Amino acid sequence: MSNSFEITFLGTGTSIGVPVIGCECAVCTSDDPKNQRLRSSIYVQTPEIKLVVDTGPDFRQQCLRENIAELDAAVFTHEHSDHIMGFDDLRRFTVRDHESVEIFALPETMRRLEVAFDYVFNGENRYIGYLKPIPHEISGRFEIGDLEITPLPVTHGKVETIGLLFSQKEEARLAYIPDAKKLAPESVEQIQGAPVLILDALQPNEHPTHLSIPESVEIARASCAGQTWFTHFSCRADYRVIEPDLPEGIRMAWDGLKIRL
Amino acid sequence: MSNSFEITFLGTGTSIGVPVIGCECAVCTSDDPKNQRLRSSIYVQTPEIKLVVDTGPDFRQQCLRENIAELDAAVFTHEHSDHIMGFDDLRRFTVRDHESVEIFALPETMRRLEVAFDYVFNGENRYIGYLKPIPHEISGRFEIGDLEITPLPVTHGKVETIGLLFSQKEEARLAYIPDAKKLAPESVEQIQGAPVLILDALQPNEHPTHLSIPESVEIARASCAGQTWFTHFSCRADYRVIEPDLPEGIRMAWDGLKIRL
DSSP: OOOEEEEEEEEOOOTTTTTTTTOOSTTTTTOGGGGOOOOOOEEEEEEOOEEEEEOOTTTHHHHHHHHHOOOOEEEOOHHHHHHTGGGGGGGGGGSTTTTOOEEEOOOHHHHHHHTHHHHSSSSSSSSSOOOOOOEEEOSSSSEEEEEEEEEEEEBBBSSSSSEEEEETEEEEEEEEEESEEOOOOHHHHHHOOOEEEEEEEOOOOOOOOSSOOHHHHHHHHHHHHSSEEOOBBBBTHHHHHHHGGGGGTTTOOOTEEEEEE | SSSOOOEEEEEBBBBTTTOOOOOTTTTOOOGGGGOOOOOOOEEOOOSSEEEEHHHHHHHHHHHHTOOOOOOOOOEOOOOOOHHHGGGGGGGGGGGGHHHHHHHHHHHHHHHHHHHHHHHHSHHHHHHSSOOOOEEEEEEEEEEEEEEEEEEEEHHHSSOOEEEEEEEEEEEEEEEEEEOOOOOOHHHHHHTOOSEEEEEOOEEEESOOOSSSHHHOOOOOOOOOEEEEEEEEEEETTTTTHGGGGTTTEEEEEEEOOOOOO
């Protein structure tokens, strides 16, 4: 790979995806592929490491679409089902001898993975074909390959949730915050001047646990990020309507979009 | 609906689906849609009831593909991840006031659902947009709408697993057994002469927890079923190679296949 940092949007949708089952709104019936959104997740590649952030129920479908055949690590932002229920499909990255996937999650999120996927963690299914995780609880900045990752505390409903700041050689590359209603003060500080900011911007109207598009525009402006990409959209976020009116430097992401730094 | 009993195959694949992430075999790289398999599940419609058997991680994708906008019940065969991890997406069938989804599962399977999806069952998320289940533990024959359903005990690895015999007005319609290595003697008896038998037939070669195609041919023959459809295939089961050589009355199912009685 000639680029030193590449991001692929595996999904840009909220918990139920878009189209929404049974919904007949203009976005859910839209043919525009930018209005079709699997559950939010990104794949990050550097010369040294390949990782995914979150493994929602669409994870297998996303790997097939993007021809992902290699993965070293999975990092989790929080425990909600739309971010973890594809966890078992990580098994395809531990099919060879001595292969494993490094799992990074907050203690609360790790407990949830251990409970929902007990057979993965209980040490009984270690033979070929089953997922062999190496769990690491996130308690501060950590390293994977040539990446340094700093957790960015946010509030998002009742569960402990983080965004992630990715740096290489102490230089910020990407702040990824897919689920947030409010950023902690230290997170606001950490994302200042990031070359790329990817931010929850659920829909035009307010929501109790997610940032709205106007709220996220405010955060993006204050961050002075190089480029901001919104993600985690509901079907109230019509690409055709919202994208043209966003301020300069702020755009709506879509499934399959790649950003290279 | 003019037919009294309709089956739609939502998926006919094994736990990791086909194509398999990272696999370059002839089936996984095949363009034949009959070699492309989401996780095994069926949707059953009668004049009185619409139900799904199992909700694997592909459940949302399957509902969208088949335009499923109504669902009264979900019945589970066992607790493995490829059969339950799409459970949260049932929420789209409880969006209106007083709507709920009836959940039928063995006690062991219900415990697993309650643990993996604790927020669904703990009574805290009862507002619009969240899944509202009505759990029923299976302990013998039960009724949903105009259907009588008889659990068919089978062995399948370590977890309690059943197939399901669907009858209307005491007349057998369908025996659905997606995951089994061996049928209990009472199950062998119950499926005798069923108009439709859908049976696990993982691949040509033997497997410790699934019936192979030769093993399932034996069971199908002994059952004297009207028509037998194999399901739950790995990528060792090439539709183009295996289907032409199956005995009369036995066929390989594919995703999207409908059977009307």
